[in-house]
Amino acid sequence: MNKLGRYAAWIACGLALVGAFTMLRAPGQVRGLDIDGFSRLPVLEGGRLKPLDSTARNALLVIRGQQSFRYQDRTVGSGEWILDVLFRPQVADLQPIFVIDDPGVLGLMNMKVAKDRYYSFRQIAPFINEIQREANAAQAIEAKLRTQYQSAVANLFERVYLYHRLKNTIQLEQGQGLAAEIQARGSPGSEQRVGALADLAYFRPLPPLPGQKAEAWLNSGEALRSAAMGSVSPALEPLSRIAWAYSVQEAPAFNKAVKDFQVSTFSVRPEAQTHVDHETTFNRAQPFYVGMVIYVLALLTVFASWLWKPQILRPAAFGLLCAGAIVQTAGLVSRIVLQGRPPVTNLYSSAVFVGWGAVLLGIVLERMYRNGFGTAVAASSGFASLLVAHHLTGDGDTMEMMRAVLDSNFWLATHVTTITIGYSGTFLAGAIAIAWTLRKQFAPRINPETSKSLSGMVYGIVAFSLFFSFVGTVLGGIWADQSWGRFWGWDPKENGALLIVLWNAIILHARWGGFARERGIMTMAIFGNVITSLSWFGVNMLGVGLHSYGFMDKAFWALSGFIASQAVLMALAMLPRQFWKARASRDAGTGTQPAKA
Amino acid sequence: MLTVKNPVMRALTSLRLTIVCLAALMILVTAATLAQVGMGTVGAVNAYMRSYLVWWNIPDSQWMIPVFPGGATVGLVLMANLIAAQAVRLQATWSKAGLWLVHLGLILFVGGEFVSGMFQVESQMAIESGQTVNFIEGRDAELAIIDVTDPVQDEVYSVPARALRREGTVSLPGTPVSLKIHGYAQNAQLRNRAPTDPPARATAGVGTAVTFVQVPPVSGDNEVDSSAAFVEPIAGGRSYGIWLASQALGAPQSFTHEGRTYQMVMRHRRQYLPYAVTLKKFSHDKYAGTEIPKNFSSLVHLSNPATREERDVLISMNDPMRYDSKAFYQASFGKGDMLSILQVVENPGWLIPYISCVLVAVGLIVHFTVSLMRSSRKREAARLAQSAQEA
Numbered sequence: 008m009n010k011l012g013r014y015a016a017w018i019a020c021g022l023a024l025v026g027a028f029t030m031l032r033a034p035g036q037v038r039g040l041d042i043d044g045f046s047r048l049p050v051l052e053g054g055r056l057k058p059l060d061s062t063a064r065n066a067l068l069v070i071r072g073q074q075s076f077r078y079q080d081r082t083v084g085s086g087e088w089i090l091d092v093l094f095r096p097q098v099a100d101l102q103p104i105f106v107i108d109d110p111g112v113l114g115l116m117n118m119k120v121a122k123d124r125y126y127s128f129r130q131i132a133p134f135i136n137e138i139q140r141e142a143n144a145a146q147a148i149e150a151k152l153r154t155q156y157q158s159a160v161a162n163l164f165e166r167v168y169l170y171h172r173l174k175n176t177i178q179l180e181q182g183q184g185l186a187a188e189i190q191a192r193g194s195p196g197s198e199q200r201v202g203a204l205a206d207l208a209y210f211r212p213l214p215p216l217p218g219q220k221a222e223a224w225l226n227s228g229e230a231l232r233s234a235a236m237g238s239v240s241p242a243l244e245p246l247s248r249i250a251w252a253y254s255v256q257e258a259p260a261f262n263k264a265v266k267d268f269q270v271s272t273f274s275v276r277p278e279a280q281t282h283v284d285h286e287t288t289f290n291r292a293q294p295f296y297v298g299m300v301i302y303v304l305a306l307l308t309v310f311a312s313w314l315w316k317p318q319i320l321r322p323a324a325f326g327l328l329c330a331g332a333i334v335q336t337a338g339l340v341s342r343i344v345l346q347g348r349p350p351v352t353n354l355y356s357s358a359v360f361v362g363w364g365a366v367l368l369g370i371v372l373e374r375m376y377r378n379g380f381g382t383a384v385a386a387s388s389g390f391a392s393l394l395v396a397h398h399l400t401g402d403g404d405t406m407e408m409m410r411a412v413l414d415s416n417f418w419l420a421t422h423v424t425t426i427t428i429g430y431s432g433t434f435l436a437g438a439i440a441i442a443w444t445l446r447k448q449f450a451p452r453i454n455p456e457t458s459k460s461l462s463g464m465v466y467g468i469v470a471f472s473l474f475f476s477f478v479g480t481v482l483g484g485i486w487a488d489q490s491w492g493r494f495w496g497w498d499p500k501e502n503g504a505l506l507i508v509l510w511n512a513i514i515l516h517a518r519w520g521g522f523a524r525e526r527g528i529m530t531m532a533i534f535g536n537v538i539t540s541l542s543w544f545g546v547n548m549l550g551v552g553l554h555s556y557g558f559m560d561k562a563f564w565a566l567s568g569f570i571a572s573q574a575v576l577m578a579l580a581m582l583p584r585q586f587w588k589a590r591a592s593r594d595a596g597t598g599t600q601p602a603k604a
Numbered sequence: 605m606l607t608v609k610n611p612v613m614r615a616l617t618s619l620r621l622t623i624v625c626l627a628a629l630m631i632l633v634t635a636a637t638l639a640q641v642g643m644g645t646v647g648a649v650n651a652y653m654r655s656y657l658v659w660w661n662i663p664d665s666q667w668m669i670p671v672f673p674g675g676a677t678v679g680l681v682l683m684a685n686l687i688a689a690q691a692v693r694l695q696a697t698w699s700k701a702g703l704w705l706v707h708l709g710l711i712l713f714v715g716g717e718f719v720s721g722m723f724q725v726e727s728q729m730a731i732e733s734g735q736t737v738n739f740i741e742g743r744d745a746e747l748a749i750i751d752v753t754d755p756v757q758d759e760v761y762s763v764p765a766r767a768l769r770r771e772g773t774v775s776l777p778g779t780p781v782s783l784k785i786h787g788y789a790q791n792a793q794l795r796n797r798a799p800t801d802p803p804a805r806a807t808a809g810v811g812t813a814v815t816f817v818q819v820p821p822v823s824g825d826n827e828v829d830s831s832a833a834f835v836e837p838i839a840g841g842r843s844y845g846i847w848l849a850s851q852a853l854g855a856p857q858s859f860t861h862e863g864r865t866y867q868m869v870m871r872h873r874r875q876y877l878p879y880a881v882t883l884k885k886f887s888h889d890k891y892a893g894t895e896i897p898k899n900f901s902s903l904v905h906l907s908n909p910a911t912r913e914e915r916d917v918l919i920s921m922n923d924p925m926r927y928d929s930k931a932f933y934q935a936s937f938g939k940g941d942m943l944s945i946l947q948v949v950e951n952p953g954w955l956i957p958y959i960s961c962v963l964v965a966v967g968l969i970v971h972f973t974v975s976l977m978r979s980s981r982k983r984e985a986a987r988l989a990q991s992a993q994e995a
Contacts, residue, residue: 052893418922
């Protein structure tokens with residue numbers, strides 16, 4: 008790398024990182040209200056302590072599929088939205104937050120499929136009984152046997168119910184407000200209202216009372232109940248002021264109430280605030296989204312470098328790739344710290360980690376071969392895997408608690424991480440093979456050295472993935488032996504891992520035996536993508552076995568499309584030489600057929 | 605590489621055979637995975653992996669034809685190929701040391717799986733809170749004849765399912781009683797007799813009041829068969845009638861011969877242990893404010909009079925109790941968290957995969973390191989040659 012190139016790499020990397028940092032700035036106030044301060048409050052939900060910001064983002068993501076929306080010509084963020092839901096339900100009911108696509112469900116509400124797919128609660132409310140009836144009928148059927156309409160109506164009802172619970176978390180939607188409820192504690196009728204509130208509440212914002220266990224956070228119904236028994240939570244009073252001040256949009260009073268509430272929580276559980284502040288920062292930084300953008304820039308830059316000024320643009324692309332890797336690493340480390348868990352705990356985090364592994368491998372390859380291919384392949388793998396991860400967030404919280412059998416940091420760290428690195432390697436080998444194929448098809452000229460180096464890369468990476476997928480698979484067996492006494496249970500996920508091991512072994516043996524040369528190895532490496540994607544996602548669709556932790560019917564079509572695309576690429580790779588565009592240097596490769604004169 | 609003249613040996617040691625076997629294994633694994641949806645894990649694995657041939661039932665007929673080699677065949681061929689190639693083709697040099705280790709590890713690994721397949725015994729121990737249990741139960745059934753005359757100690761005679769299936773007469777050693785088996789069903793349902801039902805085969809006991817319907821054995825992993833048999837106890841030349849013994853019946857039935865009372869129970873095959881396990885407490889923790897299970901654990905007391913062992917053991921998820929060459933795992937629970945079900949596994953080959961995994965991992969590292977060093981030496985040599993040329 009020359010001097011100019013080195014500068015280009017550092018400058019590109021630095022600029023990208025500065026761009027990433029700008030995500031961290033605090034959002035401005037809305038109508039003078041300190042929404043940021045409110046979003047930072049710690050709450051207990053889904054078994055763990057998190058900022059209200061996470062709860063609001065995830066709830067909006069589940070209901071609408073996005074973390075913010077446009078309403079009356081401005082963007083409403085999740086923080087403002089949750090405040091409206093909690094304290095001004097009459098306003099929230101008008102906001103178009105329910106995404107409904109299914110024509111059957113729309114027909115149930117006497118509506119047609121329109122361009123705008125979003126509906127407000129007010130539009131849905133008149134049909135709530137029909138929706139509930141249909142949803143109950145659908146829920147009696149096993150999830151994977153439901154029709155599209157049945158899944159859609161059951162899903163809509165779940166979202167409406169979540170919305171209903173949110174509205175009744177701090178105070179009853181139809182009640183007189185939290186302040187009035189505190190006043191009326193112990194009076195006739197209050198017990199019933201408080202009971203309803205305690206049952207419906209979606210999250211617990213009030214810290215444990217003195218002498219209670221650290222995780223015994225309360226919802227406002229429970230706090231009112233214990234207040235009636237004489238132990239009043241000191242945070243209850245400021246919470247009631249938050250509720251009142253927001254409902255009348257009194258900015259100064261609201262901001263002061265939020266401060267007071269923060270102080271009273273902090274005095275009981277100081278460590279909770281620090282923990283959730285980290286998560287708020289993480290939410291705001293959106294490292295995986297930012298990483299995705301940087302990878303796209305890197306990819307575009309490397310494409311440009313093949314046409315123009317390679318001495319500057321190729322290092323610049325490498326700099327961008329490194330910036331993306333830094334941002335993604337920071338995101339991964341944040342998740343590890345926040346969860347207190349190894350990096351891979353569910354399908355979402357496995358996608359993030361697969362991409363991360365592929366990017367790091369790509370960086371190493373680029374340093375070794377310096378021809379831009381490492382950068383291109385790493386950036387596209389990073390981008391693709393983060394895109395997949397992005398589409399796996401629809402279930403809400405991506406840092407949910409681990410079920411009992413998975414609750415073992417040691418095995419999560421060893422088995423799950425190793426096997427995921429194996430996935431990364433197999434995908435990267437496939438990506439390089441795709442690059443090889445496209446280059447043969449579309450590049451005007453090919454120098455034999457690049458071909459040879461691509462082939463070397465694929466061999467090295469297949470060997471790397473064989474090692475990690477074998478060790479990961481056997482470690483999984485050992486975990487199974489440790490936890491239920493069966494080394495190998497022929498569970499679909501185990502079988503999927505075994506298929507990857509076998510396929511990588513076949514590739515290596517075929518190469519050693521000379522049965523497959525450059526083109527054959529490349530085609531086989533692309534097929535490795537198919538096998539890995541099936542064993543990663545496909546087995547979850549079977550809905551059997553211990554690993555079927557995420558059944559996804561929507562992903563079925565995405566997966567089928569991916570496999571079809573790989574089949575096309577394999578066909579392209581197999582095309583005889585006379586179909587290649589790059590015919591200029593016939594002697595270049597070591598193809599299985601001798602070149603025709 | 606040595607040249608192999610014998611054509612059989614050449615085929616047996618060829619790399620092509622390795623690849624064909626690996627590919628066949630991939631096809632079998634894929635088929636076994638897909639078949640699990642309909643057949644359950646055990647059924648699919650028995651059909652595809654633990655068989656020598658994969659059979660296909662011609663639709664609407666009794667005919668079965670083999671369509672593919674089964675997992676056991678492919679495994680054996682692959683082993684033969686691996687061992688033969690190892691012995692004949694692969695040179696014993698330091699540069700091949702990694703491959704030697706990998707292949708040795710694999711041979712050990714597959715051997716270990718054969719050991720597990722043949723000798724692994726899986727049973728269960730179900731204990732209610734406060735209860736003491738000194739036996740484990742298998743998946744298949746047995747007919748137990750229990751002499752309950754002595755109030756202090758029971759004498760238990762058991763007839764395994766395969767003896768019941770043979771029918772004929774079984775005599776209980778040390779007693780005047782022999783049993784004539786009139787029929788056995790691996791899975792049968794019972795229902796109250798309706799007026800139109802054919803006459804009952806049983807002539808004594810509850811069996812006279814119920815109708816017996818034979819159903820196909822279950823295949824799912826979480827289902828169990830309910831076995832039943834028609835048994836005629838004969839003692840001192842006298843028949844005590846034909847009784848229906850079934851796992852679907854709750855209370856034991858009994859007959860008395862010469863002052864001794866014998867109970868007849870159809871139950872899961874029991875193996876009595878020389879020690880006893882008492883469930884002191886079963887815990888089912890959840891994450892705060894949710895129904896997500898955090899941990900299951902059973903605090904048990906182990907009592908072995910022979911070795912004078914008296915100690916408490918906590919069995920939890922991912923943390924089994926290994927005792928008496930058996931491993932006791934937390935498997936399930938029930939009855940409102942009052943019942944804990946432990947999976948009990950006895951597998952003499954349980955250590956083999958651990959050793960083979962280490963061998964293969966080390967072998968792969970050695971081999972790839974050697975390859976990497978060789979290729980970088982080559983690249984270095986090429987670079988030197990080039991610079992020499994330029995100079």
